[in-house]
Amino acid sequence: MDLSKYKSLFLQETGEHLQEISKELIHLEGEPHNSATLDNLFRHFHSIKGMSASMGYEVMASLSHKLEDILDAIRKKRVAISQEIMDVLLNGSDILQAFAKMVADDKPLDMDISFLLSRINTVLTAKEGVPQPSIPSAPIPPFSVQPAAQGLSLPTMIKVDSGIFDGFMGAVGELFTVGSRLKEFTAKSYPVEFHEAVHHLGKTIEGLNQAVITARMIPFDELTQNLPRIVRDMCKKAGKDADLVLHGGDVKLDRAVLEHLTDPLVHIIRNAIDHGIESPEERIQSNKPPKGRITIAVARERDNVIIEITDDGRGIDTNRLKEKAVQSGISKEKIEIMADRELLLLVCAPGLSLAKEITETSGRGVGMDVVKGNIESIGGRLEISSQLNKGTKIILELPVTISIIKVLLISISNQLFALPISKVMKVIDVHKSDIRDGSPYPYFVYKDTEIPVIGLRNLLMMPPLEDRDTLPVVIIDAKDKISAIVVDDFEGEMDAYVKPLSRPMVRMNGIIGVTVLGDGRPVFLLDPAALISG
């Protein structure tokens, strides 16, 4: 296992513990009988010991262990605190500090500390009340070990509450708004210096935006740390056995994207265990290893991240899926002409479950629709592929970041709305005479495909516009079907800082988020999938 990526974290945490040790030792010297101080010291040395052992820094782990022994002896009153003991503890923490520095500098931890170990042994074997032989002070090694009191330093990494970065992002969003407003001013006649300043401001805001996004990026495996345990527990409950394998855990995504993935990921894994992976006996009968395998593979593709969750279970029985789909009200004819991709996505239809039995957590036909909705709400896409008796693969395609997205502005009754460009296939004018009656929606034929037409005015319960010969329509690809939305007009594209809706707007139907224009007008981001489903 490559531990180098945890080095910074190790150094940061060790530094924090050593700082606390330094403070607590001074307390202990002043109040030798303060048991809380002793406990704190014990805890800090113990943490360093554990972390060092995990990272393979055995000499640090061993020294921390010896120092813990002294504290333990004091706690158990086998030795009394003396100047000698305090010196040894302080010297020990200085040496741990020196080791940490060597780790930071990528130097081998080959410092000779035998002198200190022998002093530790001496103080540990001394009996309480018995004067100890005079022990010469430990020589300061020729490099780097300086008593902590002789130098001050600050950590190179700082821990920051993630909420602070949300605040930064909000501030950047507001700067975007101010920048847009200033750009509008520049459209009027202003001196060239003003234009240049606004342009420079725009570039600076973009740089700041990139910096904040970078700071908010965290590796995918930060999200999955508990997943092995979750898989273990789910398997145990279901009487199954499966390994979880993660590839590409170091791929970084915006924290906001990862937040949208927490529930979907657990749900997909739960489905894989409940409905995909067979019991060990069944797997043996199918010539499979008794232990199943769930693989999560993460890869970056330009501005997107592709997450594939694959299991080697029984796969989706498409015949059974067709039966269930018919039972749920989808016409047989429609199902027969469905492509495999479209058919498999029916497992995400609300209320459609293939589960033979309902478990505590799955099989109620809720879940995959929510998973899909969650992924699509951040401009992502979900695909499914499956082979009977071989397994199922769920593919999630997600943007790396969601805060600033490209949108198409459209207007209805002079009010602006936005649609995510990622869902827009084409913007065209359709002659009214080309629109034919159909159910549930009228349609027109575009490139040999019948495209249903949905009026946004109708959805917004606004009266229709007076008769127009041509209708501006946005062809969108969402909910795995192509539809056309009739608007009043197109108003161009823009990069928008889209904020999620907060209470009381949080559950508004068909609205994903909102952005504010330079002139203060709110622009709601429409959810194409919700528009299509009405």
Next chain:
Amino acid sequence: MSAHPTIRDGDKLIIYSDNEIFAVEANIVVEVLETEQFFMLPVIASPSPHSNREFIKGTMTHRGEVIVVIDLSLLFNSPPSQIGQRDDNTIEDDGPCKVAITRKDAASLGIYIGKRKLSFLWKEELSNLELKPSNEDYTLGLIDPSGKKIRLIDWQKILTKTQDVLSSRNMSLA
């Protein structure tokens, strides 16, 4: 105008309506400001025919945040429901009108004041007054200084009602 700098827990902002007087916990009032116009809130697809959303005047923006503005008079008088949105995107009052921006945790509501009178009722004044219980919706109780009936609003319930009305798929009658 900014909220009074010396507001303490227990102080109330008093809003005088045509027929009623409302009290709002002053410590949730972030700011009282003037605006020229409100923007419409898009409601997509079929809201319950029983829902009354007339008390929602629209939205306004405040420091980059979109705020839903409600009119307490309309909420408490509950005029008949009118489904559908007007064919204009803004609602303009006759000149600038005042709105109290209120916020608790991550939720915000703008309380429409218009050109009505505003005042404060300080904690000390309230200490001599009894908060009488009330069975009315969205009301924490009634304060009755010198014969005036002041309705102390239940902000949390009003927020929930507003959210329900806006969530057209999950409409509930408060």
